[in-house]
Amino acid sequence: MSAGYKAVQWNAHKRAYDAAAVSAVVVFVGVYVGVSAAALGPDSPGPEVLALRGLGLCGLALLHAALCIGPMARLWPGLSPLLYNRRHLGVMIATIGASHAAIAVGYYGGFGVRNPVLAVVDSAPTFGSVSRFPFETLGMLALVILGVMAATSHDFWLRRLGPRAWKSIHMFVYLAYALLVGHVAWGVMQSEPGPVAPALLGLGVLTVSGLHIAAGLKELRGARVGGGAPAQAAGDGTPWVDGGDAGTIADGRARVVALPGGDRVAVYRQGSALSALANRCAHQGGPLGEGQVIDGCVTCPWHGYQYVARNGSSPPPFTDKVATYRLSVRSGRVLIDPRALPPGTDVPPTPIAPSGGVPTAGSPRAEDPS
């Protein structure tokens, strides 16, 4: 969390994660080089081309994995351990991409009468032709994006830029991905016959897009569970939002409710009371409603940032805050005031079934929605 910064806050999980990722890279490149030499013998590509292709393919495969982890963890929450250290994957991908580019520029652009970079990006390019399209330029643009992302991946930059700007920068990963698909399709695939390369690339694109669509649909469906439709109006006429049956929220867990404006609220249950906070984690926008109460705090499923449910504030010494919402329980249904309170505003928890048996607005500061 954000009380201070270290270069990397290592722990056993991150080490295991990085060791697994590095092993996969070494195995991929090793098998690729070994099988090339064994299958093609003296007709095998030379060592520089094997290194160049091995690294490029490996970086692209890792990028697919990094892009799939997010939606997979939404679809199957048990996979969230894969999400925890995704930023290290990003740094690894940028490093592998830079090595690929360095070999390409040195090998193809070096030893000649021109500047090596210019020689690579400016070999009679024609943008209107598939066979003459300058695929190298696509790769270099993607590398710039991945490089900026890797350089700003640390929480120091997240804090400096703010989560929204940081997230916007990091959404460019999808542009980088599209550029790299073009880099391969208009590049090496033009001179590699056979169905394997297009089939693998097509499968990759389908997997990435299919998982994102499925996760998006699941989130939409999940957010609708609570109803999300305008219910009774508050005293000032603002309609409160029906958040579904109050009693079926599991203790220590949340229900995510979509507000009419599109924002999402995580309604958490702690014991016999409910609290509501914005569903977007202050760290990287993780879905707080898919987290859990651990040690008395709402805990984000992505990297474990914690918040006190009633005030949306991280416990000291941390200073992160998210918006809170007023709640009421009426006839066993959760009602949510859709007007977000400033991050960190204390809202005493709303009892699910107050003593006396008649549900009323649980917060002394909440308006009666009826």
Place this chain on the structure above:
Amino acid sequence: MTTADPAPTPPAAADRIYVGYLPATPRARRVATIAIGAVVAGAAALGGVIAAAQRPAGPAVWDEQPQTWDGYVLEKPYPMLIGGTQQSPTVYLLVGVGKIGAQDPLKGLGGKPARVSGTLISRSGQGIIELHDGDSVTPLAYDPGSDLPFSSHVASAGPESRAGEIVDFKCFLGAMKPGDGKGHKACATLCILGGIPPAIVTPTQGGGFEWAVLVGTEGAADPQGVIPYIAEPVRVFGERWDVRVLDRPVMAILAIDRIERIGG
């Protein structure tokens, strides 16, 4: 009022979501173990499939062992050395180190005997010599008793068209593997700009190839004329000239009239 019941109990430690800085739950450990195994096995399978599906780069060999050759030099359109013997003449194109032609070290030696030192790059029996940097060319005194095949000329063989790919001949013969195709286009362009001879190569049955050095209409080197067409399927139309040694054709040169892209 019982809406609050049946309230599920708080999550047991085993059901805890994964939090990186807390001890891993058994379920998280299981997921991690399976994921690591799947990722590493997947990486191996993917690397193997891609490698096995690659196009062979061709039986090109760069013999790193330095050698010397005696012969006489032709400077134009690209430097070459006619050597061997009266009975079996040889011809090798000569190139410099890296992506630079051998025009400079051979300047003024056209038609004269010389000893060159360098390394041989060859593919399917066809070779090209990369001269060493420095003193790689030594003029030889003319020896009337030499067995060198001192009789060559260049003769027209009439109009011809050839379909294939325009490559820089040094990389194609094995300076790079592969030395053709879209991935190699930038390198081929740089080589040809630097004075390496461009050639049109046409694959033949059994993995071999036919080739002709490409020059401009006037018979002189014309890199700019071929650069827009490198690494694409093309057909080159022009007049073929043969370098003939002892009246035997040893090298084809195609003087370009026009180049058409095949399939757009």
